[in-house]
Amino acid sequence: MTVLSLDGVTVGYGPTPVLREIDLAIERGEIVGVVGKNGVGKTTLMKTVIGLLEPTSGSITYDGRDVTGLAADDRARSGIGYIPQGRDIFPDLTVEQNLRMGEHVNADGAVTRYEEVYDLFPVLEERAGQDGGTLSGGQQQMLAIGRALVGDPDLLLLDEPSEGVQPSIVDQISEDMRAINDELGTTVLFVEQNLGVIQEMADRCYAMERGTIVDELTSEEIADEDAIASHLAI
Numbered sequence: 001m002t003v004l005s006l007d008g009v010t011v012g013y014g015p016t017p018v019l020r021e022i023d024l025a026i027e028r029g030e031i032v033g034v035v036g037k038n039g040v041g042k043t044t045l046m047k048t049v050i051g052l053l054e055p056t057s058g059s060i061t062y063d064g065r066d067v068t069g070l071a072a073d074d075r076a077r078s079g080i081g082y083i084p085q086g087r088d089i090f091p092d093l094t095v096e097q098n099l100r101m102g103e104h105v106n107a108d109g110a111v112t113r114y115e116e117v118y119d120l121f122p123v124l125e126e127r128a129g130q131d132g133g134t135l136s137g138g139q140q141q142m143l144a145i146g147r148a149l150v151g152d153p154d155l156l157l158l159d160e161p162s163e164g165v166q167p168s169i170v171d172q173i174s175e176d177m178r179a180i181n182d183e184l185g186t187t188v189l190f191v192e193q194n195l196g197v198i199q200e201m202a203d204r205c206y207a208m209e210r211g212t213i214v215d216e217l218t219s220e221e222i223a224d225e226d227a228i229a230s231h232l233a234i
């Protein structure tokens, strides 16, 4: 079943479009990557899906419902979680307080997943009383993922999870995302430039250039470094 589709979406920050005529479809349970060099519009795509930018034309369907005009907070409550580039955790709040922030997007009666978050990331339980700003980059990324999971999303959007994370932890983040997908059934759409993360996480990828989708890569093509390298900033 298709959980998210964009049909002919054109959007920008002013009169000039940054994304033009974007078509994509994500099936329930998939992990789909978006690759492309700096400035092609990957973050803009994420912001459009979560409702921070309104398309000038085209439509967005989530869970069988047209959400093109739906406000960002309503989209979050309907199950779209977002982990922004740079994570945006609250450095002066404790780990636990940061996680509690995730509850604010919950619809009344939604399950909050503290136990599952602490099972996935035991370090967050160990450091529950510590300020978020004292965690390493990788732990902050775990906290940002945990905060989004507390909101009980069906679809999780993740913007450059490997950025600012030391190489030894980067693999761990990819494995954690696969575990979240497997165990919680969460569908994932992520932006990434790190080849290893893309190869570890993605079932398939969309490749972007200058505001449009120019290619779709299968898992076989993702495994072939030469096929994917032209879409990355390396």
Ligand SMILES: Nc1ncnc2c1ncn2[C@@H]1O[C@H](COP(=O)(O)OP(=O)(O)OP(=O)(O)O)[C@@H](O)[C@H]1O
Pocket (backbone or CB within 6 Å): 013, 018, 036, 037, 038, 039, 040, 041, 042, 043, 044, 045
């Ligand atoms: N707030 C904004 N106002 C105006 N233009 C913006 C804004 N944010 C991004 N842009 C422009 O939109 C285009 C796409 O930017 P976007 O951040 O979506 O790219 P990206 O592929 O995510 O890049 P990166 O890999 O560097 O994060 C760029 O030309 C950028 O200058």
